[in-house]
Amino acid sequence: MAVKKNTFHIVSLGCAKNSVDADSMAQLLINAGYDLVIDPRRACVIIVNTCGFIGPAKEESFDALAEMAANKKSGQVLIAAGCLTQRYGGEVTRRVAGIDDILGTRRWMDIVDVVESRCGAGHSESRYQLSGATAVGSDEHGASRVSVEGASAYLKIADGCRRSCAFCIIPSIKGPAVSRPMESILAEACSLQDMGVREIILIAQNTTDYGYDLGLKNGLAHLLTKMTDAVPRIDWIRVLYAYPSGVTNELIEVMATHKQLVHYLDLPLQHAHPLTLRRMHRPSNVDWVRKTLGKMRKAMPDLALRTTFIVGYPGETEEEFQTLLDFVEEIRFDKVGAFKFSFEPGTASEKLGDPIPDELKEERMKRLMEKQQAISLERNRRFVGRTLDVLIEGAGDDMSIGRSYRDAPKIDGLVLVKGQIPAGQLVPVRIENAMVYDLSGAAAEFEPNGLRV
Numbered sequence: 449m450a451v452k453k454n455t456f457h458i459v460s461l462g463c464a465k466n467s468v469d470a471d472s473m474a475q476l477l478i479n480a481g482y483d484l485v486i487d488p489r490r491a492c493v494i495i496v497n498t499c500g501f502i503g504p505a506k507e508e509s510f511d512a513l514a515e516m517a518a519n520k521k522s523g524q525v526l527i528a529a530g531c532l533t534q535r536y537g538g539e540v541t542r543r544v545a546g547i548d549d550i551l552g553t554r555r556w557m558d559i560v561d562v563v564e565s566r567c568g569a570g571h572s573e574s575r576y577q578l579s580g581a582t583a584v585g586s587d588e589h590g591a592s593r594v595s596v597e598g599a600s601a602y603l604k605i606a607d608g609c610r611r612s613c614a615f616c617i618i619p620s621i622k623g624p625a626v627s628r629p630m631e632s633i634l635a636e637a638c639s640l641q642d643m644g645v646r647e648i649i650l651i652a653q654n655t656t657d658y659g660y661d662l663g664l665k666n667g668l669a670h671l672l673t674k675m676t677d678a679v680p681r682i683d684w685i686r687v688l689y690a691y692p693s694g695v696t697n698e699l700i701e702v703m704a705t706h707k708q709l710v711h712y713l714d715l716p717l718q719h720a721h722p723l724t725l726r727r728m729h730r731p732s733n734v735d736w737v738r739k740t741l742g743k744m745r746k747a748m749p750d751l752a753l754r755t756t757f758i759v760g761y762p763g764e765t766e767e768e769f770q771t772l773l774d775f776v777e778e779i780r781f782d783k784v785g786a787f788k789f790s791f792e793p794g795t796a797s798e799k800l801g802d803p804i805p806d807e808l809k810e811e812r813m814k815r816l817m818e819k820q821q822a823i824s825l826e827r828n829r830r831f832v833g834r835t836l837d838v839l840i841e842g843a844g845d846d847m848s849i850g851r852s853y854r855d856a857p858k859i860d861g862l863v864l865v866k867g868q869i870p871a872g873q874l875v876p877v878r879i880e881n882a883m884v885y886d887l888s889g890a891a892a893e894f895e896p897n898g899l900r901v
C-alpha cells in the first residue's frame with residue numbers, strides 16, 4: 449500500500465480532553481492542505497496523541513508508539529504528541545526507537561510547523577525538544593476545541609489546573625489553568641448547534657475553576673447561563689470534571705433553573721476520610737461536601753451524581769477505608785468510578801511511596817465496587833415504570849442503544865431500547881427494567897421497526 453503525500457493519520461489515547469486536542473490538530477493540518485487518512489499505512493505522517501496520567505495509561509501510550517514505529521515504512525514520519533511527551537520529553541524517543549519528532553500537549557497548536565519541519569521541502573534534523581511553554585497556549589490558530597461523536601460533542605472550556613492534589617501529575621504536565629475566552633466557547637457552541645449536535649459536554653481538567661484566571665467569580669455558572677441563551681436548540685448541556693469547592697450556590701441555582709442543563713454532575717471526591725483527604729492535599733471538610741450534595745439534591749431531586757474515589761492511597765488504614773464505605777452507603781451516588789492508587793514520580797505524594805500492597809488495593813477496590821453495584825441497582829430501579837428521554841447512539845438487530853440525562857458517554861451506563869431507532873434521535877422511553885449499570889425499555893412513540901407511530 450503506497451504512502452500518499454500530504455496525508456496524516458492521528459491516534460488519540462486517554463481522556464476526552466486529549467481527543468479534543470487531537471481533533472484540533474487534525475483541523476489545523478487539514479486547513480494547511482493535508483488529508484486525513486484512516487489507514488496509518490497510507491499516511492506520510494502518523495501522530496500518536498499520548499496520555500501520561502498514570503502507569504497503565506503511560507504503558508498503553510508507549511505500546512501504541514512502539515507499534516507504529518515497528519510498522520513504519522520509509523518515507524513515513526512518526527510524531528509523538530500529547531501528555532506522555534510533555535511529561536518525559538526526548539526520553540520518549542530513547543524508549544521507543546523510530547520516533548521522528550515530538551510535540552508536547554502545551555503546544556498542540558504547533559503541529560503544522562512540526563509536520564512541515566519533518567515533511568516540508570526544507571525539512572531539518574529531528575530536534576526531540578519540547579518548547580519551553582509554561583502553560584497550554586491560547587494561540588489556537590482558529591482551531592475549534594471540540595470533539596464531535598455522533599449527536600454529542602465535547603467542548604473544552606479550559607486547560608491546565610491550579611490545584612495541587614498530591615497524587616496528580618496533571619498540573620506539572622499541563623501547567624496552570626488557562627480558561628478560554630467565553631466568546632470563543634459560545635461561538636463553538638453555536639457552530640455545534642448549527643451542525644445538529646444535540647448534547648454539548650463541557651470539559652476541562654477542572655470545569656468549576658473556569659474563568660478564575662480571567663478574574664471571573666462563578667465563571668462556570670456565568671458561562672452556562674450565557675450558553676443556554678446562545679444555543680436554545682441544544683437539548684442537553686452536561687458538565688464533567690467538577691471540583692468540590694467549585695460547586696457554589698450560584699452554580700446549583702443555574703443548573704436547577706435551566707432546562708437544557710442536565711441534572712447530572714461528575715464530581716470526583718477521591719476519598720471521604722478527612723485524614724486521607726488531607727494527605728491527598730484535597731478539601732477535607734466532608735461535612736461541607738455532605739451539605740453541598742444535600743443542597744444540590746434539594747434543588748434538583750432527580751440529580752444524577754457521579755464521583756470518583758482512589759483506594760489504597762499511602763497511609764489508608766482500614767478505619768479510613770471503612771469511613772469511605774460508610775460515606776458511599778450514606779450518600780448513595782448514582783455512579784462511582786474507582787481507581788487503585790498509582791505511584792507517580794514527580795507528584796507531591798512521591799515521598800509517601802506506595803506502601804499499600806496491590807492485593808489489599810484490589811480487595812478494597814472490590815469491596816467498594818460491590819457496595820456501589822447494589823446502590824447503583826437500587827437507584828436505577830427507581831426509574832422502572834417512568835419515561836426518560838434517551839439520546840439514541842446506535843442500533844443492533846432489534847435493539848437500539850442510547851443514554852439518558854443520567855449517563856455521560858463512555859463512563860456511565862446505557863439505555864437499551866426495543867426496535868431500531870435512527871441514531872441522533874432523542875426519544876421518550878418507558879423504562880421496563882433496571883440492571884446494575886443500565887436500563888431497558890420501549891420507545892413510547894416508535895414501532896419496533898423504528899418508525900414514529
Ligand code: SF4
Nearest residue numbers: 609611613616618653
Ligand atoms: S483538580 Fe484534577 S487535574 Fe487538578 S490536580 Fe486535582 S486531580 Fe489533578
